[in-house]
Amino acid sequence: MGLSSPRAALDPAHVRARVHSRRALVRPLVRSSVRSVVRASLARREGASVRPGTPRRRGRPAPSWDMASVATAAVRAPRVARRVSRASDVRGIVRASAHSGKVLLEVKDLRAEVAETGEEILRGVNLVVREGETHAVMGKNGSGKSTLTKVLVGHPAYEVTGGSATFRGEALFDMEPEERARAGLFLSFQSPIEVPGVSNTDFLRMMCNERRKARGEEELDPLEFYGYLTPKLESLNMDPSFLTRNVNEGFSGGEKKRNEILQLAVMESEMSILDEIDSGLDVDALRDVAKAVNLLREGDKGLLLITHYQRLLDAIHPDYVHIMQKGEIVQTGGVEIATQLEEGGFASLAQ
Numbered sequence: 001m002g003l004s005s006p007r008a009a010l011d012p013a014h015v016r017a018r019v020h021s022r023r024a025l026v027r028p029l030v031r032s033s034v035r036s037v038v039r040a041s042l043a044r045r046e047g048a049s050v051r052p053g054t055p056r057r058r059g060r061p062a063p064s065w066d067m068a069s070v071a072t073a074a075v076r077a078p079r080v081a082r083r084v085s086r087a088s089d090v091r092g093i094v095r096a097s098a099h100s101g102k103v104l105l106e107v108k109d110l111r112a113e114v115a116e117t118g119e120e121i122l123r124g125v126n127l128v129v130r131e132g133e134t135h136a137v138m139g140k141n142g143s144g145k146s147t148l149t150k151v152l153v154g155h156p157a158y159e160v161t162g163g164s165a166t167f168r169g170e171a172l173f174d175m176e177p178e179e180r181a182r183a184g185l186f187l188s189f190q191s192p193i194e195v196p197g198v199s200n201t202d203f204l205r206m207m208c209n210e211r212r213k214a215r216g217e218e219e220l221d222p223l224e225f226y227g228y229l230t231p232k233l234e235s236l237n238m239d240p241s242f243l244t245r246n247v248n249e250g251f252s253g254g255e256k257k258r259n260e261i262l263q264l265a266v267m268e269s270e271m272s273i274l275d276e277i278d279s280g281l282d283v284d285a286l287r288d289v290a291k292a293v294n295l296l297r298e299g300d301k302g303l304l305l306i307t308h309y310q311r312l313l314d315a316i317h318p319d320y321v322h323i324m325q326k327g328e329i330v331q332t333g334g335v336e337i338a339t340q341l342e343e344g345g346f347a348s349l350a351q
Contacts, residue, residue: 101130101131102130103129103130103166104167104168104302105129105165105271105302106127106128106129107126107127107148108126109124109125109126109164111161111163112158114157115156120327121144121327122147122148122327123327125144125324129303129304131300131301131302132299132302133303133320134297134318134320135319136305136320137329138321138324138338139323139324139325143325143326144328149187149304149306152165152180152273153177153180153185153273167271168183168184170183181210184271186263186267186271186273188261188264188274188277189275192248192256194247194249194251198246199247200242200245201225204229204243204262204263207266207267208220208228229266232265235265237292253280253281254280257277257278261277261296264293264296271301272296272301273304274304274305276308277305277307277312278307278312294316305318310338310339310341318335321333321334321337321338325346331349
């Protein structure tokens, strides 16, 4: 019986062999990463520019590696080792050391205005989100954060007047809104609307099957879909009775936000935009939603968060934080920007 058969895949001996082979693959990469960090740290102390794996030229004096230098480098090395050891495959290991994934969403000098009034809202937005990255956009009310999300998914209230946006290499503005959703772009609305007369189950199954058809997969019948949906309900800590209710009808603010994340789970989108998903949530609801989002963003998926508050970023740790002001991104950095904003307001960022 070949190893590709289901019975062989479940054989304990085969499983142990796969585990040992995975460990044999990961361990050298862990050791290599640790050595690279130590080498680079020591080289910087000597003022040298040494790339990992580059031999020192003959005749160059050896660096004086005192114990303080070694200790400093050793402090940083375990952090890389932990990041590498947590990776589940070789691709994950590469991402753990540096964000080198393919570009999912690229926005260049995007300009847009309100279609009805001609008021310009976006004045040259630039943004790049790669596979496996989480970005957060913060800013005052009226800075253009929500407008950016709506323009990207094709909201008819806005008109693009300049710039471009691509999703997985395809021109985003050449697609209809439903084509963008089928391609794997998802937006969770800040204020989800109620849809009377449409049950949650029918709505979710329709969404799921549209996405599956776009990927060349077979549609799920009602029984198959229920089996597909049940574990997603459990991970989101949602009561199955929500499925029998109409879409968002009579839902509390927290229930609506959970329902948005359930839609994301069903769509399995590659790029998710969550517009103030934390608004209106109590502590318990925020924890449940953040837990679900963290599960859904694993792997190569990209995530763009729109938020006002540090509390969301404490639960969903972004790789980059962007500050938006008057229709453009004016500052980009790490989560320390959000911390500074929480402590001193927007005035502190201008200093």
